[in-house]
Amino acid sequence: MGYRLIPIGRICKIFRGWVHPNLLVRVSTLVLAVRNLSKKFGEFAAVDRVSFDIELGSITGLIGPNGAGKTTLFNTINGYYPPTSGKVYLDSKDITGFPPHKLFSKGVLRTFQKAHEFSTLTVWENLMVVPSNQLGEKFTQTCLARRKIIQQEKKIKAQAQKVLEFLELEEVADLPAGNLSGGQKKLLELGRTMMVDARIVFLDEVAAGVNRTLLKKITRAILSLNQQYNYTFCLIEHDMDFIGALCNPVICMAEGRILTQGTMSEVTNNEEVIQAYLGARAKDKALQ
Numbered sequence: 383m384g385y386r387l388i389p390i391g392r393i394c395k396i397f398r399g400w401v402h403p404n405l406l407v408r409v410s411t412l413v414l415a416v417r418n419l420s421k422k423f424g425e426f427a428a429v430d431r432v433s434f435d436i437e438l439g440s441i442t443g444l445i446g447p448n449g450a451g452k453t454t455l456f457n458t459i460n461g462y463y464p465p466t467s468g469k470v471y472l473d474s475k476d477i478t479g480f481p482p483h484k485l486f487s488k489g490v491l492r493t494f495q496k497a498h499e500f501s502t503l504t505v506w507e508n509l510m511v512v513p514s515n516q517l518g519e520k521f522t523q524t525c526l527a528r529r530k531i532i533q534q535e536k537k538i539k540a541q542a543q544k545v546l547e548f549l550e551l552e553e554v555a556d557l558p559a560g561n562l563s564g565g566q567k568k569l570l571e572l573g574r575t576m577m578v579d580a581r582i583v584f585l586d587e588v589a590a591g592v593n594r595t596l597l598k599k600i601t602r603a604i605l606s607l608n609q610q611y612n613y614t615f616c617l618i619e620h621d622m623d624f625i626g627a628l629c630n631p632v633i634c635m636a637e638g639r640i641l642t643q644g645t646m647s648e649v650t651n652n653e654e655v656i657q658a659y660l661g662a663r664a665k666d667k668a669l670q
């Protein structure tokens with residue numbers, strides 16, 4: 383894990399003819415490495431010395447009872463909270479504490495547990511605003527580079543059209559995003575991550591509150607993005623069928639820590655995981 387042997391002479395054009403075609407070279411397949419990451423609110427450690435790796439082209443599932451620290455972990459990796467301690471590496475480079483806009487430009491994208499659409503903009507517009515550094519955003523360019531702006535917008539519109547078709551959202555494309563159902567808003571969030579080149583996409587409860595038909599659509603979309611476009615995902619979800627259908631490996635958190643990681647069946651059969659879920663349920667019942 384973490385490395386793959388590739389025949390360099392066959393895969394990389396520049397080495398063709400220079401080295402033996404069967405010469406194997408070790409290349410890293412790690413996209414993200416999290417090391418001893420902690421996030422404290424006062425004395426309370428919502429994320430407590432968490433370490434894990436994410437492999438290129440994988441779909442990693444993050445599960446755990448309510449309050450386990452899953453969203454806080456995402457927020458700390460994604461630059462919404464500065465970590466109290468620990469490190470995050472993207473492609474072996476230290477990105478600890480980088481702000482969200484800087485991570486976005488490196489292809490680290492995320493969706494939110496509660497959808498963050500621009501509610502008065504149409505679905506089209508919500509997609510088209512995603513790519514950064516659009517020429518039309520600069521006042522001087524609107525006078526000096528009209529043709530370039532039009533060309534760039536055409537390209538972005540074509541990409542938005544592809545995304546709308548892919549997610550079957552064409553029918554609602556001209557509606558204000560605020561009018562969409564909860565499930566459609568989640569699809570739109572996923573669509574926004576498809577407007578730029580992604581290195582890794584973090585999805586926080588993308589299936590929560592979504593009806594069965596939309597859930598199937600989201601599952602298909604994630605799978606084809608992963609298989610056809612080699613997208614790497616890390617996703618939080620409570621729906622175990624959804625996790626089981628998509629994720630390997632699965633990581634389980636409780637009380638800020640990673641309890642275990644492995645295949646879905648390894649994790650769900652783990653005694654500590656069972657206890658963590660039963661304990662959380664007992665706590666919920668006591669509060670009712």
Ligand SMILES: Nc1ncnc2c1ncn2[C@@H]1O[C@H](COP(=O)(O)OP(=O)(O)OP(=O)(O)O)[C@@H](O)[C@H]1O
Pocket residue numbers: 423428446447448449450451452453454455495
């Ligand atoms: N900004 C904050 N200030 C103080 N405590 C916080 C803050 N954000 C989260 N917490 C606490 O950190 C703990 C972990 O919360 P978090 O939202 O990360 O859990 P979660 O695993 O995502 O839960 P859920 O499955 O319900 O979304 C909780 O006890 C929560 O109350």
Ligand SMILES: [Mg+2]
Pocket residue numbers: 452453454495
């Ligand atoms: Mg959460």
